[in-house]
Amino acid sequence: MRRTPPRRPTIKDIARRAGVSVSAVSFALNGRPGVSEATRERVRRVAEQLGWQPSTAARALSGEGAATVGLVLARPARTLGVESFFLQLVSGVQEALAARRFGLLFQVVEDLDAECAVYRRWWAERRVDGLLVVDPRAEDPRPALLDGLGLPAVVIGAPAVTAPPGAAISTVWADDTGAMSSIVSHLHALGHRRITHIAGLPELAHTRRRMACLRAEAARRGLPDARSVTTDYSDAQGAEATRRALTGPRPPTAIVYDNDVMAVAGLAVAAERGLAVPEDLSVVAWDDSALCRNTHPALTALTRDTAAFGRRAAEHLLSLLDGAPPRRTQDPTPALLHRASTAHPRP
Incomplete structure (x- = not known):
């Protein structure tokens, strides 16, 4: 017999157990005035006991943010499964995001136009709070687009980007x-x-x-x-x-x-x-x-350390989301490790 999945706790469940109104629960959990500190503490304790977590969709609709960062890759999908660089980069990104309980929304598309279309759709749907942008181009339309949409971003792999003054865009790169x-x-x-x-x-x-x-x-x-x-x-x-x-x-x-x-x-x-x-x-x-x-x-x-490279990029984006100013950061230059595949050529 198929089991019925457990029902997620709601703020109504919290209100019922804490003996307060639904609006009081909302005030307490969102840090808004209107309830006493004793009530706020009781509501938070009950929410923790029930395992309640805020809905990402509800957060987005209320203007509080989606607690999600986006990453779009415009490369042939067949090249990703065997290339270790992006796997290590994403592992570092995820490590930094997990520490702040942020999610990563990842999508592979066929070209730059499709990537820009994804950014517009995510912005319209309030899916992400900010973006990690990879594979910068010589003449790159993305920084200006993201500034126009009001989406903070970190461009990975560019010493500088062409964007309007004051754009919330940081850069992280290696030489x-x-x-x-x-x-x-x-x-x-x-x-x-x-x-x-x-x-x-x-x-x-x-x-x-x-x-x-x-x-x-x-x-x-x-x-x-x-x-x-x-x-x-x-x-x-x-x-x-x-x-x-x-x-x-x-x-x-x-x-x-x-x-x-x-x-x-x-x-x-x-x-x-x-x-x-x-x-x-x-x-x-x-x-x-x-x-x-x-x-x-x-x-x-x-x-x-590619994972550390990704971690720094994610941390810079989280800083932008916290209101910090954009910054440009140069990662240590990769070091050449000599192994057996290089030697003097035959005379």
């Missing part, structure tokens, strides 16, 4: 340029002169910063065969870009991948072509992960 410079310096010191960068989505600001840094470092060091190619971050496109690079007239002796998934796919392509890593090809992954540590050979990779 992609410094990180790429450390990779090129490491490979150049090993003797590599032909370096290919298999990058992510070309419209993202951090992709452009990494590509620009590679060009600048190549010009400074006299490396005419250093270049970048873009992908959708998936293992399939990472593998295909690797095949094209290795079949060119001057194949690279080192490849830098913008995520761990593509780097592991690149290892597989090198093996199918009979190339030994690192003797014939050095491989570097942008973000360290269990994949990087447990492949053979283990991958040289950039390492940072």
Whole structure:
């Protein structure tokens, strides 16, 4: 026989047990004047005994907020299940939100227009109090949109954003340029002169910063065969870009991948072509992960505390919701961890 689920306690239940009116319960639980301190304490004690929690929908309708933060990701959904960066980022976000009993509303969409449409719908439905915005673009319409809607936000991955003065928008980012410079310096010191960068989505600001840094470092060091190619971050496109690079007239002796998934796919392509890593090809992954540590050979990779990065972003958003002014915060630059996938090229 199917069990009937337990009924959630209501303010009427609290009023009945505490021996007061429903309006007195509302005043007491919302911190409003109109009841004595003794009544307020009795109501709160009864609410705790009954396990009562405020309704998020009711809070939103009353203008008290939804106690929920939104995150929309405009990327191919197939790339998310295997990429560790976003899983670690969200774990840090959730840790900070849970401490304040906030929820996280997450949605994946196909493009930037769809992402903006979600923001407008969430605002109209009072679904979220603020937003975490990822994958900033060079010309990004989202900050102005969110300021117009009155939704506080933290943009993750941008040193600065173009938004109207006074917008409640903070930024948190790491130095992609410094990180790429450390990779090129490491490979150049090993003797590599032909370096290919298999990058992510070309419209993202951090992709452009990494590509620009590679060009600048190549010009400074006299490396005419250093270049970048873009992908959708998936293992399939990472593998295909690797095949094209290795079949060119001057194949690279080192490849830098913008995520761990593509780097592991690149290892597989090198093996199918009979190339030994690192003797014939050095491989570097942008973000360290269990994949990087447990492949053979283990991958040289950039390492940072991604969960802490997400936690700081969420804490900045909660500060905005508490009325604090916006701020710009630079995270520590990812450090290059040398492992067995990089070595001197063959003479």
